[in-house]
Amino acid sequence: MNTTNFTTLIGRALLAAIFIISGFGKLADPTGTIAFISSTGAPLPELGYAIALLVELGLATALLIGYRARLVALLIALFTLVTAFMFHFDLNNQMQTIMFLKNLAITGGLLQIAAHGAGGLSVDAYRR
Structure with a gap:
């Protein structure tokens, strides 16, 4: 097994895990x-809930298996960036600042997958 393919798989799994666990x-x-969504003043909280489930369970599972990983990673990155600003941008609150920075770091990891793909141990590689 190629070390790069293995580390790419582990990276995808670790990124996907935070979303899948949160989705459940x-x-x-x-x-x-x-x-909670309503308490932040976000519009259409039921729609926000449905979008969160779609991203955190559906797209994160696609990321985990490496299915259309570049597009999926880009969509999850966008979701993560939006949620960072909507729910965690309170720089006067240390915990929210940490959550904000965590979301930015996750976005960076997802952008790496968007740029470089899922690696050899993925549905995308199998489909090629």
Whole structure:
């Protein structure tokens, strides 16, 4: 097994894990999640909830298996950047600042996948 392919797979898995775990948390508590989205003043909290589930469960699973990884990573990166500014941009709150910076770092990792692809251990490689 090629070391680059293995590390790329691990990188995708680690990035996908945070979204998949978060998505299952949202799925387990839709009322609480929608209430949280509402509390931030975000418009259409039910739609936001549905988009979050689509990204965190659907797109993150596609990222994990490396299916259309460049496009999927770009879409998740956009979602992550938007959520950073919508929910975590409070630089007077240390925890929110950390969450904001975490989202920026995750966005950077996703942009690496968007630029370089899923690697050899992926559906994308198999399809080629």
